[in-house]
Amino acid sequence: MAEERIIIAGFGGQGIMFMGKLLCYAGMMEDRHVTYMPSYGAEVRGGTAYCNVIISSEEIPSPVVSDPTAAIIMNMPSLAKFEAAVVKKGLMVVNSSLVTRAAKRKDIELIPVPATSIADRLGNTRVANMVALGGFLAKRAVVDIATVTAAIQEILPASRSHLIEVNRQAIAEGKIYVEAHSSAAIWSKLTRGFGFA
Amino acid sequence: MSRKGLMCGNEAMAEAAITAGCRCYFGYPITPQNEVTAYMSRRMPEVGGQFVQSESEVAAINMVFGAAAIGARAFTSSSSPGISLMQEGISYLAGNELPSVIVNIMRGGPGLGNIGPSQADYFQATRGGGHGDYRTIVLAPASVQELADQMFLAFDLADKYRNPVMVIADGVLGQIVEPVEFSPKETANLPKKDWALTGCSGRAPNKIRSLVLGDNELLEHNRKLQAKYRAMEESEIRYESLETDGADIILVAYGSPSRTCRSLLKKYRQEGYRIGLFRPITLWPFPYKALAEAAHGSRMVLVVEMSAGQLVEDVRLALLNDSIIRLLGKPGGEVIQSHEVQSEIEKIIEEFKIKGR
Amino acid sequence: MTKVFTRPYSLKDVETHYCGGCGHGIVHRLIADAVDELGIRERVVGIAPVGCAVLAYDYFNFDVCEAAHGRAPAVATGMKRARPDLIIFAYQGDGDLAAIGMAEIIHAANRGENISVFFVNNAVYGMTGGQMAPTTMIGQKTETTPRGRLMEQEGSPIRVSELLAQFDGVKFVERCTITKPKNVNRTKAAITHALRMQIEGKGFGFVEILSPCPTYWGLQPRVAMKMIEERMIEVFPLGQLKDIEEKK
Structure with missing residues (x-):
């Protein structure tokens, strides 16, 4: 892997920054070069929250991601904001539980994951972010899932250690979902709603 | 540890x-x-x-x-x-x-x-x-x-x-x-703070x-x-001079824009262009002499900064030749994107008919 | 023969720049006396203001620091936080403390910094040539209130002691004056008390001293003293506004 430039976007409270930081931490644990840049200020309080993560085998010049190779889109406004930025043949993982409109881009790989629904099924709607992350990692193995699980233990404060398991489960479910739906037949059925095919 | x-x-x-x-x-x-x-x-x-x-x-x-x-x-x-x-x-x-x-x-x-x-x-x-x-x-x-x-x-x-x-x-x-x-590094031979106001025990009073x-x-x-x-x-002058030897174009930037510039060096080198980066690390004292040396023989110096043009004034003082200085300045709290720097570089390449390999 | 009167060791034997009849010299002396008597000369640090007492560091015979106009309580905070074992006092005038430095004094007081502040109130700006101070009295003529201070235009004199006494972080507030020996002794006791409380770690102490400025009041020194008693005390009543030690 040369360099993966990722934008993660959603609304405040969806754990967008946690996803970014987690990915970054896992990258560091695997001795990759990593940067993470959150959006800050008014935007993190309620509106669109997003962050930039770069994971690379080489030194990272600029931490600012203007041409993401991948995006994880957790809500509708984020789709509008970042859809156009993703590079050609780039990856866009979309939380299809909340993003109901079709993506316009035809030249990128679109992976819908009903992250919020899966999280609800796991009994904790707040781990939708980890479901989406699992889905992303199924397509782009920038870091090992085992490393991500270990990273969760490192960065979750002790008072939240009881949440490690559900986070781990959510990542696994997201990965399983994307892998299971990757066969062509299911794929075309699933993406129809997104204006594909 | x-x-x-x-x-x-x-x-x-x-x-x-x-x-x-x-x-x-x-x-x-x-x-x-x-x-x-x-x-x-x-x-x-x-x-x-x-x-x-x-x-x-x-x-x-x-x-x-x-x-x-x-x-x-x-x-x-x-x-x-x-x-x-x-x-x-x-x-x-x-x-x-x-x-x-x-x-x-x-x-x-x-x-x-x-x-x-x-x-x-x-x-x-x-x-x-x-x-x-x-x-x-x-x-x-x-x-x-x-x-x-x-x-x-x-x-x-x-x-x-x-x-x-x-x-x-x-x-x-x-x-x-x-x-x-x-x-933590050992700090070598820093002067004693005998001027400090620590109470005048066993010495004449200090005043600040x-x-x-x-x-x-x-x-x-x-x-x-x-x-x-x-x-x-x-x-105390500190700077970083990257591939400036014999470079046709020299980018001058500090802070995060210097990283955007650095990411472009490799791209242009692969295309055979000679582009260097000069990054002042101390903005005062400014590395005037080092910049003048680095820029010696280059066709154009492109200053990249997130302001309407402030660093560029020190570059002017260093080079004393405005005709080889260009500014890409972006004020207003906006990040300078890589493609903006590229487009400036392309303009210079075209204008001066600078050859790649 | 017994020596009954001597210059405190903490006060340098130099001529001051103060005008005849000015109160600053007396207040300097009282602080120096208190420092000597408490035996803290070798661990006290004073902060001189911007204003007439700006040169206080030339008169006190212990460590003294300058502060930008009004910022002495912030400087004192930095010092005390860095070295709680030092005894820190700020010496401020009415412009320094109650105009430009109002934010710093209020917040240092409200934080309950374990420092002492000596506030010399002479109801006028001396150093800049006799302009209105926040404590200038209604009707008082100054360079910038040539028809006398008007409440409708310049507001009324600020009673800093009353203002500060309301904060929980403030442990001792007293307003004194230096018009006669009894008052001078009272002032010295208040200064000593504030410093002692700091030594014992009991918190923020504030002493306001009504002081004459014969030059810019346009009065003979003796008349200026009378002026304090006849007019100033009416606006700024003397007495202890707060002392947490009294409750015991």
Whole structure:
């Protein structure tokens, strides 16, 4: 892997920054070069929250991601904001539980994951972010899932250690979902709603 | 043991200050450096230090003044509007020769501006934003690790010269999270602070004052200060010169824009173009001579900065040849994108018919 | 022969720049006396203001620091936080403390910094040539209130002691004057008390001293003293406004 430039976007409270930081931490644990840049200020309080993560085998010049190779889109406004930025043949993982409109881009790989629904099924709607992350990692193995699980233990404060398991489960479910739906037949059925095919 | 951790620039700067022996932090919240006050409020009590959330930046810089006057290592941080409020205090720190460290995580101005990353306080920092003939050493990091490393350096230089030292970084560097290691370095032969106000036990009373009313006394005081500034110019210039040897185009940038520029060097080298990067690390004293040498023989020098054009003035002073200087300046708290730099480079390549391989 | 009167060791034997009849010299002396008597000369640090007492560091025979105009309480905060074992006092005038430095004094007081502040109130700006101070009295003529201070235009004199006494962080507030020996003794006791409380770690102490400015009041020194008793005390009543030690 040369360099993966990722934008993660959603609304405040969806754990967008946690996803970014987690990915970054896992990258560091695997001795990759990593940067993470959150959006800050008014935007993190309620509106669109997003962050930039770069994971690379080489030194990272600029931490600012203007041409993401991948995006994880957790809500509708984020789709509008970042859809156009993703590079050609780039990856866009979309939380299809909340993003109901079709993506316009035809030249990128679109992976819908009903992250919020899966999280609800796991009994904790707040781990939708980890479901989406699992889905992303199924397509782009920038870091090992085992490393991500270990990273969760490192960065979750002790008072939240009881949440490690559900986070781990959510990542696994997201990965399983994307892998299971990757066969062509299911794929075309699933993406129809997104204006594909 | 030093272990790599993942921290944002603001937190790394705060932790580095503690590792450098600073036990006094005074500050007022302002975006984009709020992580510093939050971090210090948590961390200082753990290491037996002091954190005061001051009533204003005016108070913060004067608390630093007080702590510095009794010989403690003290620092404050803020962002552009807050740094404006500190200018009086910085002038007093310089006039009284009190070692101190001030960090500016710059945002868009003028006025309240916005909270986007900016480099528009270059003049304020390098020309002395307060009154009187004084200088502060100005350091400009380009990564979280460098921000941490420069905090150690800043405290040492402050003590070495009895002078305020500023670290200025655009908002991107305060906010980005990168791996960082803290390895405290031995500080070599710093002068004893026998001037500090520690109570006049076993010695004559000390006084710290910048009011100098006698005939020619202030002139003498200023000459002494100027001699100190010349010594800084002699010994403390720092810069990075990357592939500037024989380069046709030289990019000049500091802070996070320098990273955008650096990422382009490789791309153009692969295409056979000779493009170099000159990055001043001390903005004052500015590496005039080194830049002039690096730019010798190049066709064009492109200055890339997140302001309407401030660094470019020092580049002009260094090269004394405006015809080979171009500016890509972006004010308003907006990040300079890689394609914007590329398009400037392409223009130069075309205009001067610079050949790739 | 017994020596009954001597210059305090903490006061240098130098001529001051103060005008004839000025109160600053007396207040300096009282502080120096208190420092000597408490035996803290070798661990006290004073902060001189901007204003007439700007040169106080030339008169006190212990460590003294300058502060920018109005910022002495912030400087004191920095010092005390860095070295709690030192005894820190700020010496401020009415312009320094109650105009430009109002934010710093209020917040240092409200934080309950363990410092002492001596506030010399002479109801006029001396150093800059007799302009209105925040404590200038209604009707009082100054360079910038040539028809006398008007409440409708310049507001009324600020009673700083009353203002500060309301904060929980403030442990001792007393307003005194130096018009006659009894008052001088009372002032010295208040200064000593504030410093002792700081030594014992009991918190923020504030002593306001009504002081004459014959030069810019345009009065003979003796008349200026009378002026304090006849007019100033009416606006700024003397007495202890707060002392947490009294409750015991």
